[in-house]
Amino acid sequence: MKKTVMTILVLMIAAFATGCSEKASEKPAEPVVFKFMEGVTAITAGSMISEKPEMGRDVEYEIISSPDLLASSIIQGEADMAIVPTNLAAQARAKGADYVIAGTATWGNLYIVGTEAMESLDGLKGKTVQTFGKGLTPELVLNMVLAEEGIDPEVDMDLEYMNSAAEVAPLLVSGKTSIGLLPEPALSSALAKNKDLKVLFDINKLWAEANKVEKGYPQSCLVVKKELVEEDPEFVEKFLEEYSKSIEWALENPEELGTISEEHSLGPDSESIVNGIGRMNIGQFSVGESLSEYRAYYKSVMDFDPEFIGGSIPDEEIYYER
Incomplete structure (x- = not known):
């Protein structure tokens, strides 16, 4: 009887030890x-x-x-x-x-802003527009929207590229330029500092219309x-x-x-x-x-x-x- 009890105890201890060993070997998932x-x-x-x-x-x-x-x-x-x-x-x-x-x-959260209202993108012809993002999304989507309206940015207007939106915003706020491309949140900051500025065109909306999609x-x-x-x-x-x-x-x-x-x-x-x-x-x-x-x-x-x-x-x- 004692031998049977001892055998059971040994098996229980062994099972417990095995379970603990398995848990100890489990590594927490990497972050x-x-x-x-x-x-x-x-x-x-x-x-x-x-x-x-x-x-x-x-x-x-x-x-x-x-x-x-x-x-x-x-x-x-x-x-x-x-x-x-x-x-x-x-x-x-x-x-x-x-x-x-x-x-x-x-x-898309890019916007063309300026001090004078325009009815269409044709109003940009002959104008200088301060922009940013050469070789990146801002240049690509702006050029595609302009092309959809039959506007060649290299012929019909003058796009001047800054290094970033942070360089475009001060030019608009100070009045050194009258038209520019800005994203949010730079846009809201510029509008707050120069009350003459207004949103002229929503690039995402123009993209949606050109590509016949809902969200842009x-x-x-x-x-x-x-x-x-x-x-x-x-x-x-x-x-x-x-x-x-x-x-x-x-x-x-x-x-x-x-x-x-x-x-x-x-x-x-x-x-x-x-x-x-x-x-x-x-x-x-x-x-x-x-x-x-x-x-x-x-x-x-x-x-x-x-x-x-x-x-x-x-x-x-x-x-x-x-």
């Missing part, structure tokens, strides 16, 4: 690296950055200081998730970086590494749910969002967010509901400048299916 540029894209994740919602895994929120650093990080596969320019998502895929587009962070062009999107989707689909779904809530919250709470932006150094100041949230074109996140916009964007860019999206239109597998 998920989420990268994005400062600016409007950063504030789309504002409430997540502030509240750090529980999603089953730790998330490292990393603000990138320059477009080149972000592009390098994506092409090298360093980020698990990121908010990137939509053309970069295609470029990265063409170079073998296996990311999928999970949704839209921002739609997807300026930036959320991409997720395909490996993460396959290894931890539950986390990915939870993250997308929280990010979508963050976008909705941002639109409904601009004053609180402004405070978060300043506290976490996300870029836009509180006043610009409060005044410009409607023009920032945040929202309508789901990629599944915007496939026509993405297809129109990639087709238009392919016709205009193939290298801007890596030389070819990305295949349909670039879109994440929920």
Whole structure:
């Protein structure tokens, strides 16, 4: 009897020890690296950055200081998730970086502003327009919208390129130039400082009309590494749910969002967010509901400048299916 009891005890201890050993050998999941540029894209994740919602895994929120650093990080596969320019998502895929587009962070938020009202883009003929983003999205979409109206920017007008929107805004505010291209939040700041300035044309709206789509062009999107989707689909779904809530919250709470932006150094100041949230074109996140916009964007860019999206239109597998 004693021998039987001892045998049972030995087996129980062995089983317990084995279970403890297995638990000890289990490694916690690696933190998920989420990268994005400062600016409007950063504030789309504002409430997540502030509240750090529980999603089953730790998330490292990393603000990138320059477009080149972000592009390098994506092409090298360093980020698990990121908010990137939509053309970069295609470029990265063409170079073998296996990311999928999970949704839209921002739609186009570029505007032509000036001191004199114009009825159509024809009013720009013969004018000098201060702009920025040579070789990047601002140049591409502006030129495509102008071309749709039969305007050749190299012949019919004078586009003067600055290094950034931060250089265009002071020229408009001071009155040294009367027409310029600005994005949000730089636009709201300029309008507040010079009451004679007004929005002349919404580039996103003109793009939507030209391409016969509802929402315009997807300026930036959320991409997720395909490996993460396959290894931890539950986390990915939870993250997308929280990010979508963050976008909705941002639109409904601009004053609180402004405070978060300043506290976490996300870029836009509180006043610009409060005044410009409607023009920032945040929202309508789901990629599944915007496939026509993405297809129109990639087709238009392919016709205009193939290298801007890596030389070819990305295949349909670039879109994440929920």
